[in-house]
Amino acid sequence: MKKFTLLQSSMVPLTVExxxxxxxxxxxxxxxxxxxxxxxxxxxxxxxxxDGETKEDFTLNQSQxxxxxxxxxNNFGCGSSRExxxxxxxDYGFRVVISSFFADIFKGNALNNGILPIQVSPEVLQRIxxxxxxxxxxxxxxxxxxxxxxIAETDIAVSFEINDYKKxxxxxGYDDIDYLLSQKEAIEAFExxxx
Amino acid sequence: xxxxxxxxxxxxxxxxxxxxxxxxxxxDKHLIHEVTxxxxxxxxxxxxxxxxxxxxxxATADHNVPTENQHLPIQDALSRxxxxxxxxxxxxYGVNLYGLGHPYQGIVHVIGPExxxxxxxxxxxxxxxxxxxxxxxxxxxxxxxxxQVAQVFASQxxxxxxxxxxxxxxxxxxxxxxxxxxxxxxxxxKLGTDAGTGHFVEFAGxxxxxxxxxxxxxxxxxxxxxxxxGGMIAPDQTTFDYVAGREFAxxxxxxxxxxAHWKTLPTDEGATFDTEHHFDAxxxxxxxxxxxxxxxxxxxxxxxxxSNDASFVKSxxxxxxxxxxxxxxxxxxxxxxxxxxxxxIEDFRAAAAHIKGKQKSPxxxxxxxxxxxxxxxxxxxxxxxxxxxxxxxxxxxxxxxxCLAMNDDKIPAGAYCVSTSNRNFEGRQGQGARTLLAxxxxxxxxxxxxxxxxxxxA
Numbered sequence: 315m316k317k318f319t320l321l322q323s324s325m326v327p328l329t330v331e332x333x334x335x336x337x338x339x340x341x342x343x344x345x346x347x348x349x350x351x352x353x354x355x356x357x358x359x360x361x362x363x364x365d366g367e368t369k370e371d372f373t374l375n376q377s378q379x380x381x382x383x384x385x386x387x388n389n390f391g392c393g394s395s396r397e398x399x400x401x402x403x404x405d406y407g408f409r410v411v412i413s414s415f416f417a418d419i420f421k422g423n424a425l426n427n428g429i430l431p432i433q434v435s436p437e438v439l440q441r442i443x444x445x446x447x448x449x450x451x452x453x454x455x456x457x458x459x460x461x462x463x464x465i466a467e468t469d470i471a472v473s474f475e476i477n478d479y480k481k482x483x484x485x486x487g488y489d490d491i492d493y494l495l496s497q498k499e500a501i502e503a504f505e506x507x508x509x
Numbered sequence: 510x511x512x513x514x515x516x517x518x519x520x521x522x523x524x525x526x527x528x529x530x531x532x533x534x535x536x537d538k539h540l541i542h543e544v545t546x547x548x549x550x551x552x553x554x555x556x557x558x559x560x561x562x563x564x565x566x567x568a569t570a571d572h573n574v575p576t577e578n579q580h581l582p583i584q585d586a587l588s589r590x591x592x593x594x595x596x597x598x599x600x601x602y603g604v605n606l607y608g609l610g611h612p613y614q615g616i617v618h619v620i621g622p623e624x625x626x627x628x629x630x631x632x633x634x635x636x637x638x639x640x641x642x643x644x645x646x647x648x649x650x651x652x653x654x655x656x657q658v659a660q661v662f663a664s665q666x667x668x669x670x671x672x673x674x675x676x677x678x679x680x681x682x683x684x685x686x687x688x689x690x691x692x693x694x695x696x697x698x699k700l701g702t703d704a705g706t707g708h709f710v711e712f713a714g715x716x717x718x719x720x721x722x723x724x725x726x727x728x729x730x731x732x733x734x735x736x737x738x739g740g741m742i743a744p745d746q747t748t749f750d751y752v753a754g755r756e757f758a759x760x761x762x763x764x765x766x767x768x769a770h771w772k773t774l775p776t777d778e779g780a781t782f783d784t785e786h787h788f789d790a791x792x793x794x795x796x797x798x799x800x801x802x803x804x805x806x807x808x809x810x811x812x813x814x815x816s817n818d819a820s821f822v823k824s825x826x827x828x829x830x831x832x833x834x835x836x837x838x839x840x841x842x843x844x845x846x847x848x849x850x851x852x853x854i855e856d857f858r859a860a861a862a863h864i865k866g867k868q869k870s871p872x873x874x875x876x877x878x879x880x881x882x883x884x885x886x887x888x889x890x891x892x893x894x895x896x897x898x899x900x901x902x903x904x905x906x907x908x909x910x911x912c913l914a915m916n917d918d919k920i921p922a923g924a925y926c927v928s929t930s931n932r933n934f935e936g937r938q939g940q941g942a943r944t945l946l947a948x949x950x951x952x953x954x955x956x957x958x959x960x961x962x963x964x965x966x967a
Contacts, residue, residue, distance in 0.1 A: 331820040332702060332802050336934040341913040345573060345587035347547035347594045359936050364922060387820065389703040392736060393934060395638040396545065397654035418706055418738055419638060423654035479530025494664035497533060501666055504524040504535055
């Protein structure tokens with residue numbers, strides 16, 4: 315997994331609430347057997363018409379918005395457990411998603427792929443949307459070590475939650491699987507004790 | 510200390526806890542399918558490590574399989590490759606696979622219970638959010654991402670923080686027209702799609718106690734649609750009777766010993782939950798959804814609510830519906846009876862009982878997709894296939910089918926489909942398709958009438 319320490323970037327706003335993983339990556343694109351290339355179909359049916367034409371009013375198609383931070387409406391990532399949603403976001407270039415609420419499975423999948431989900435209050439989320447509207451290129455700074463999110467030219471500066479273990483993994487680029495492999499003896503002992 | 514059902518099962522599976530971090534949770538059974546497993550097998554390959562406990566993994570092909578001519582090679586090249594990759598991986602790593610053509614093949618959440626793989630008090634995971642289905646047995650069962658599938662392959666454990674607990678109690682007498690699907694759609698419509706996030710939900714009260722195992726599976730299946738990691742129902746005699754005698758269920762003295770243990774699992778009197786909700790069963794009527802998330806549901810007798818919220822307006826625009834109107838008598842063109850929510854034999858019995866002696870509307874295309882090969886066999890054994898055929902319904906072979914439309918079973922753009930599946934998201938059943946979630950009886954009635962009807966008024 316890629317390390318994550320400090321990120322400064324402009325933001326892409328997606329004000330819709332309850333964005334489900336079927337929208338992030340529709341099921342018909344889940345036929346691959348590797349993790350590559352999902353970014354191409356990120357938000358496929360919101361980006362393109364059935365004829366493949368670009369939908370100009372969708373946020374990813376608006377050139378004034380750019381950057382590796384997606385700011386999304388409440389309850390982002392609900393629905394299917396497909397990790398392809400996290401792969402698509404990462405492949406497209408997003409490293410951070412900010413929302414007022416994340417669905418559980420998506421949050422775990424994001425963290426396992428080097429994407430930092432940052433939960434802010436509904437009020438702060440609205441202020442961030444407003445700040446982007448005010449200045450489309452406004453820069454956000456995400457400091458994982460100090461768990462701080464701040465937006466330039468505004469008074470938005472908030473701390474965010476992440477558990478110590480996941481923070482350590484993100485900062486160092488560690489995967490859960492390596493940690494679990496290091497616990498093999500304890501796991502075998504657990505199996506012995508319960509049988 | 511008084512413990513909940515969830516606490517008892519969780520606590521007995523914790524290997525250890527990471528300081529200020531998640532628990533290492535031991536997993537008894539790991540179900541896999543073709544769509545979310547290939548990248549996890551790749552991780553084993555890349556790291557050059559073995560699959561730790563292949564005997565605790567059960568595989569099937571369901572999401573991406575055709576529902577006709579399953580004896581022939583899959584036509585779609587990508588689907589064929591994904592399904593054959595599963596076969597190759599299962600061979601290489603010694604995993605038991607019920608693939609296409611096997612008499613045990615079917616939707617992963619239908620075959621687990623059917624084969625007795627699912628048992629009370631277990632922990633189960635699968636790379637599929639509807640793994641919550643197995644909670645009907647008093648099992649902790651939840652969906653995981655593919656990175657976690659790889660973790661379970663490597664260590665038979667997942668790293669996960671213990672969720673909070675919630676209890677949803679529904680008590681009172683249900684109207685005879687109300688199905689388990691209506692009960693869960695009602696609960697989600699009241700609580701919303703994010704109410705359960707961060708929680709495991711126990712469904713309690715006489716309504717669930719009186720439900721069959723198949724009804725309980727429908728309810729727990731949909732617990733993810735209120736955002737919960739999973740749902741659970743306390744195991745009781747109904748559970749034990751269902752499990753006993755199944756292929757992989759414990760037998761004889763082992764079964765007796767297990768049942769004695771399972772009887773200790775229900776929530777202790779006086780145990781507390783982080784959140785609790787109570788509902789009156791007599792208020793529940795046949796339900797239908799009108800929007801693009803499963804919380805956007807109403808009684809068929811009610812009108813679509815009104816709201817100025819942008820996401821609500823966007824949703825109704827997609828659906829081509831107007832706030833404040835009634836769905837009753839609205840024409841529909843498609844009906845789908847299937848999916849891990851409603852594709853068990855009781856679902857088809859209920860649908861057949863309504864359909865018998867009637868004809869589907871000529872304007873409706875009606876698809877019946879059994880959850881497993883065994884359910885398909887049972888449909889024939891009970892003569893339900895004849896009822897469906899006589900009424901003009903199309904009976905297919907087992908798979909996930911039009912629930913997520915990964916295969917050719919798609920609903921056309923703009924068409925309304927009354928579906929017994931679990932999600933009405935935009936494009937879920939095909940690009941532009943409009944899904945109305947309902948029970949098998951409501952779906953069958955819609956196919957016959959060619960429009961939405963209220964079966965409580967029949």
